[in-house]
Amino acid sequence: MSPSSPDNDRPPPARFAFDPWTWKEIAYLLANLPMAVAGFVYTVFLIGVGAGLSVTVIGLPLLALGLQGARGIGRLERGRARGMLGVRIEEPSPMARSRRDQGFFTWLWAGLKDPVGWRALLYSFIRLPWGVATFAVTLVGLFVLWPVLPYIARGLTNADRAMVRGLLSPSDELERRIAELESDRGVVVDTAAADLRRIERDLHDGAQARLVALAMGLGLAKEKLTDDPEAAARMVDEAHGEVKVALQELRDLARGIHPAVLTDRGLDAALSAIASRCTVPVTVTVTLSGRPAEAIEGIAYFTVSELLQNVSKHSRAAAASVDVWREGDRLMLQVRDDGRGGARLDGGTGMSGLAERLGAVDGLFVLDSPEGGPTTVTAELPWRDRAEAGTERVGAA
Template structure:
């Protein structure tokens, strides 16, 4: 090859992508289908909005508009699938709109449907796409005749506009959609937890203190009747009733501690967790290092989390010792409860206490991690969002302190 030929070869442009490559053919199919789909979507959306808003002063107007918006959601779903198949746009599906029963009734569902941002964005997509669909269809149809040398590049540019429209108007706002779904789930967890706590308190009162107080009243009534006939028997019955009073008072104190211990309100996590540790079946080292007290709600969740974990240590771990550590890191409150027991604890499964704790912490944007290899003890680490205590609450800081129960 001569030098002149070599120079000519070096000046040649890079090869053009084949006109009929798989990607180009898919993009052309999408552009050709834009016009019929945009006509269908535009007519449906315009009819839906005009009829729904026009009849909004009547009983059927708003429900009809809500149903029309549901249809817009379905059109958006179809368009996301078409873009996913022909353009390779990986757009996730938005969170489904809850039905009337889950939303809390027909009116709540109607209001949620009328405010549905996904449906309104889909309707906007159908309205603005008609002129663009006409242009894209025309170029894709006549392009192979007049634009053959640059057809792959023109098709790619037009398809990129379609991709931008899909991502901009049909893509869910990931953070917002995910947050809505999390809040709906967390609300259910909070409601279920509160109901379970109320049932537990009712059961404890009915089976414990209430039953004991009923027996006490009956015993005192019998003692009153025997007071003149048999003073010694009456005195014995009064002594027995005195013991029942002490037991009832202890049960009420335990119940009140289970609802919210006074030591937590008065002295904070350090003293409250030390009190819990003193009732554990094994020696527990408690170390609390907090510059100040967190908000009352966060403090209460931390207390009950550690309390339930230490109960698990007493009942199931088979441990010789345990440790509780509490500290602050940035805007998070961290807890760690560890033991040297048999391990093998699972945070999953129906009825699992650890699973219940995980759900409770998740409801306040917390994190719950269980490390429990067989035969090597268990370490549970929990994170809670740090929220400053309100000025009305006790403001005394909690100094770092380490105590040990032996």
């Protein structure tokens, strides 16, 4: 067992001798009274003032701020238990920060329903009688029950350990996942807004501008139809060419939203299609016995698409490969190239954006790109069968 194992933080069995663990426990019990009094006063004041002023505009905000202060009390008590009782407890997830555009009331509601703050208040409230009792028993034991004080201290601090673990530890994995998902929700919303702006810009600067010019050209051709038929014919011919270009731009834009080949034929055909457009020869291997949910399939497609764009633009590679397979309840993607390497998550190639998007759906993104190459990107997505997803329609991240 390693020295850092949690089991090594547990105190040794109690005995009549006063070892360092016993003195730490005695000190902890004697400090219970002042800490309990301070926590009880804070709790009663906060609840009394917050409830009394709840009919005013400052009552609920004051309570929300007070709950954040209660988090500080919980942090202090966890530190005290860690240093003096050997209780190793992870810190709860920080309260998710609301984005500025969500407003004051979103922040207020998030603060008022903070479970970590409420549990810390409950801990502070119930500790007063316990703090008085443990202080009195320990003080008497120091002068009267000296021989058996180590056993008394161990029994009392075991109850303290249970209270700290029960009220000040994270709420299993659920609380942590809630905080992560609230944070990831902001990433998803921002990504969707950026995609809508990109589509609007592409429509405005591309197909829309071309169609406006086409309408003007056809209008001029109509005016010249009787006076100069040959010029009108040339203008109609030019307009026909513009129509073809506009249609291709619209197809490219639709492919960027959700390609038809992905819907009709799945990842194998869709990834082969984007690999054929890469400037570097790409080998695609898809080993899947079924198709994942449409949302997961779309995210996988666009992840590989962006990675292959990076290969074309930045890698200077001679060859690349794409591998897709299922491993348990995860969809695995790996894109590899033999280029110059040196890619970084903060290198301006969109890698950080991909990592955030995959993280928002409980995925993983791992980049290995030493200087000189090769570059290997491994991504994981949660697998959900298409049958379980039903008729879900979620746009790709």
